Amino acid sequence: MDFATLLQLLESTIRMSTPLLLACLAGLFSERSGIFDIGLEGKMLIAAFFSAAIAYNTGNVWLGLLAGIGASLGLSAIHGLASITFRGNQLISGVALNFLASGITVLIAQSWYKQGGKTPTLTGGARLNEINLPLTETLRDVPVLGPIYAQVISGHAPLVYVAFLAVPATWWLLFRTRFGLRLRAVGEAPEAVDTAGISVIRLRYTAVAICGILCGIAGAYMATGLQPFFGKEMTAGRGYIALAALIFAKWRPWYALAACLLFGFLQAVAIRFQNFDLGAFTVPVQVMDALPYILTVVILAGFIGKAIPPRAGGTPYVKER
Amino acid sequence: MDKMPAWADAVLVPLISILIAAVLSALVIAALGMNPFEAFQLMVEGALMKSSGWGYTLYYATNFIFTGLAVAVAFHARMFNIGGEGQAQIGGLGVALACLFIPWPHWSLALIAATLAAALFGAAWAYIPAILQAKRGSHIVITTIMFNFIAAALINYVLVNLLRPAGAMEPATATFPAATSLPTFQQMFSTSETVLFRGSPANITFFIAVAACIGVWLLIWRTRLGYELRAFGFSETGAKYAGISPVKITVVSMLISGALAGLMAINATMGEAERLVLNASEGAGFIGIAVALMGRSHPVGVFLAALLFGFLYQGGAELAFWANIPRELVTVIQALVILFTGALDNLVRWPLERAFLAFRPKGAQ
């Protein structure tokens, strides 16, 4: 593999990783607070739709982004209501919301645009454009590092940088602030938080809301940045992969970055090297397609060991039965 | 001691929850510019008012019973098997191999072989995630998700490159020999005067599903293995104290779960399509999660929840037939039903409990 191909691979990795990373961090906040969320997929999807739709209707991508976040927050609110206030089953709620998003996006898209569940293509200010970081042109000619900076690091949509900056931000919030301390505590031992005089309910709703915001950004990135339109089911299972990455990352921000980059990289590799020719025989495309998943299992079996979720995760906080 | 009678919890709560879901669905239908009452009538008539409608409802329900039971069994051992989808598809491969390559003299023999093959293949596909969980602590949720993707790729490869009859356009196996064709409800229940279940795909597999319900019930609540499985699910340290091997229970429960998911293939692949097609599980593995959760992992609950989903599928199809409603509407209705019966059930339960408590004679505990 030559250097140019490597650069392309890495560039592709960044793009493929971004929605995963945002969703993964979203899940991190929620699950760290003790609320499991397999509804990441649905939140991304509904955000993708509303961001594209509102960006199209208003011609302004930032309004679209807000709408996407708003829609995702709406699902978060339902998830919170079900799993925090009404102490329902968090997994069921997540499954239901995925179904809801998958159906409602197409229904609305169809009734608004009559294009078969797709939004019209965004153009101009409705579309999220790529930006060049400072000094891109100046540094381009520096050997090795220049092209890496210019091609791999620079030249992505702004939300990509939001996603990557969200990693240190999450880390800092989690481990350096009062809010983070409480958030981690409420996922481990809500009764300790409660008896310390902090509202478990409020904390968890906050976490779930942050989850909604991040999923909203992820969805908006997909439908206004990666693609300038919404198409039905366009998240294509990325919410589940993000969930896998989260477990892989053992619910830690930097590990989440690594896990998402790994998944993104494996996907990029699978995309670029289909029908891998090994001389004697060709690896069929299906194997390459399944490769990211196979490798995940292998890595999981070999290196990661036991991933221990937040102790209070998945169970509603009940003090009086 | 209980806050409300058991029957109320088992009947009243889900009923009212479904009612709420129905009202919300009606609002969505109205928003789409259709009369919700007509829509509901269409669904009920199409799914429940004639035998052929039942034939479809029960066909779908059969699929969901299997995948629901699969999730339920694993749940009892506190294992979350999201891999029903992949296990069902691989089960289909087993069925296809059993039906295609052995010349069966009679469907009953073929059925036995296919059942074994489906269970075996499904179980085998669950085995790797199970053993990785038991021995290496690899999280079963991720590994089973991954195995769904891997199964899809494998089936795709097999159908495109290996089992597709030469020259055929469709990535599917050849049609199974006529001798493996399972008796449908139409063949079983029609008399010379009246044809029942005309054209519907419900077949003898439904009874296997019912038997599976009973079997799972017996397994979970009547056998030592079930006792150990539940004990392990409630408390791993407790299980250790009682001399129950966590590795064994993890693996065995996942094998049973995978086998049950695999069995779905005898209904869909052998009973209906009579050949193996791509994506033969059609999301039933995921519906199984909802079914198991709604059915509280109890076979009776799973059975009823599967019927409900069968009704939604068939009723939804009827809606689409006669009302030109986008098929996504059914997805939304399903979502609402899952949400209100499964996750927001306390929304109904708590006020009910309060009501029952208020009418309880004072002093009685």
Next chain:
Amino acid sequence: DPALVYDLGGKFDKSFNEAAYNGAERWAKETGGSYKDIEMQSEAQREQALRRFAEAGYNPVITTGFSFAEPIKNVAADYPDTKFVNVDGFLPEIPENVLLINFQEHQGSYLVGMLAAMESKSGTVGFVGGMDIPLIRHFACGYAQGAKAVNPDINVIANMTGTTPAAWNDPVKGAELAKAQIGQGADVIYAAAGGTGLGVLQTAADEGIYSIGVDSNQNHLHPGSVLTSMLKRVDNAVYEAMTAGADLETGKFMTLGLAEEGVGYAVDENNSELITDEMTATVEDAKAKIISGDIDVVSYYANDSCPALDF
């Protein structure tokens, strides 16, 4: 009235189900007639839909997608008065009241492959398919042959999106595949991937290269960037079946190729500037030769392999 049943991809797949829909709409508009249509949700519904429509007296019942062939075989005998039409399907024996319509997609793909090769400056052209199924290989194979007919040294990169149904609805991955092919030098990319293809076309437009649409005329999606579209005139087939109504001739297998104008390439105001007269001449020449039999475009189905491409 006629009835129209779409395959699992759904009515608005921007591709061949939608072409069927367009044909039906055209018929309805021109004749003032009405028809009934439905989208499938599951495999088991196929037979159900056929039966329900037959029982309700719809005639003919038109279906799109090869997956309907088997169900039609199963129900046709029960409704001898109903005519069933299937686009893309294959049956070894065709019942009396069944009409199977096939398109020579490889021929159309051959022509757009030629256009791609002529337009390409880099000597590399790409193909993005949806799920890896024989039909898609069939498209890719014709395309590669056409490209190689123009430029024997041309490099044809063929990629598939995935192995689950999501492969038809993943524009993001389509875009990524397109970028990968562009990275490998492709400057014309042919997408036969349903909703995924929209991502390919979009990326081509964004990156300033050419793309080729499929099934319907997709030239208008990105005027000036979509080089052409490989037309599969499902709309015509549906239109004609509906027009013939109960008098439709059945019991046969109908193959629509270049000769029958069943397939072709689209030229309209959106791409007329891209297709030079010279290109038109070359392609029209090949078209004539294919029709006359002077050029034999090998079908992937012939022996499940492609002379111009490895899968």
Next chain:
Amino acid sequence: MTESSPAPAIELKGISKAFGPVQANKDISIRVMPGTIHGIIGENGAGKSTLMSILYGFYKADSGEIRVNGNLKSITDSQAAIAAGIGMVFQHFKLVQNFTVLENVILGAEDGAMLRPSLDKARGELKRLAEDYELQVDPDALIENLSVGHQQRVEILKALYRQADILILDEPTGVLTPAEADHLFRILEGLRREGKTIILITHKLREIMEITDTVSVMRRGEMTATVKTAETSPEQLAELMVGRKVLLRVDKAPATPGAPILEIENLRHVDAHGVERLKGISLTVRKGEILGLAGVSGNGQSELLHVLGGMTNATGTIRVKGQEIDLTGKHSDGQSRRARGIAHVPEDRHHEGLILDYTAWENTIFGYHRDPEIQSGPFMNNAAIKAEAQAKMDRYDVRPPNPNLAAKNFSGGNQQKIVLAREIESDPDILLIGQPTRGVDIGAIEFIHQQIVALRDAGKAILLVSVELDEIFSLSDRIAVMFDGQIMGARLPSETNQTELGLLMAGVTEMPDKPIIEAVTEQMAAKAQREAARHD
């Protein structure tokens, strides 16, 4: 109440609380005077914890009012309680296991949005509190690595850090060793001297008599009496609690030990972290004998029980009635042990001895569920098991005697009776029994002790592990002391005393020439150092 006396620190009036159909507190009124230690006793489920949780704002009362220092307070949540100067140490600690001590202390009492300043401040404050009240803990240690005693210190530190003037302790000594308990009481006395008010819930009458000024008795959700400690006696309190006369001593005849039943030689065990927990244990338990194993918790007693019960592997030799048993491999699990006549009442009934979600009848076969006698064909004979369970529950006076009730719905004492019924009725040769009366009320303790003695008299060998020296003394025929994975020595109860055992428990084998407390501290420090070294 005369005019001159100060307002009560706490005054509760007409507090009622129902959990669904269960009336946990009925119209309870109580006054606690400032600067006193006020005891609350009552049977399991009497409503003590509920009442205190209401005072702390954890639960909300259905009716009633709360006054603190004479002022009416609306305590709707713990924040309000903390603001009113109330701190509480719960029966089951409310700590975040994978947080450090420091993090747990500041949780909810942070200054500002950033952690750093809060942590720094708390570090200094903890140091001061540690010196003032003998509450030393490593501020950077993770809670999960601390002993229960230290965890409790953290809980007290949490309250003090929040400047609590009124401290509630719910069964604080249930999990402590005698030394730790003494230490705690010294702290409590120190706090009282400073004018702080303390409410102490306990099942141990000795503690009530020793330290409280006033004591209130609860029964079935009601406050039945409040008396001055000086004016009452243990017997009277026990009667007030249970509603009948209770025998406070164990009545037992001298033992007549027979042949050795359980022989342990050079038993070693290394835990999952690679730490050697058992360092060559040798012990013999004879027929018709209760061997009491004393020791500070965390010195290997739990591991010894786990090894003997088949929950974990070890090396060395164990003989049962002269026959060696498998210590690793296939026949080393709990069921094989049961087959060899070893019954095990584990220390932790919630996580080991019972499946809390199982019904009582299901729990009566837990571990014995593969017994062929309770099978019929491929299935378990549930009807027979249920009938048998009912009989056992009647014999052991489990209340309520309903085998269909889930185990979690029984009080601690009754849960323990279910475990005992199962293990004793399995007719073992050896009974391993850990902390038999932890958290159990007096009425039930009496019953449990009688059962253990009866089993001994029936000619069984009993290995009793308890951190209660009182219990060890009153039940054992022979006492062995464990420290740091080793047996420090064995004594006859008649030939030793609490002081000597206390020293052995701290690893001091000879009567020291320096003051006892110093010797003990030295040994403990040495052990802590060894452990720290192993962790690196």
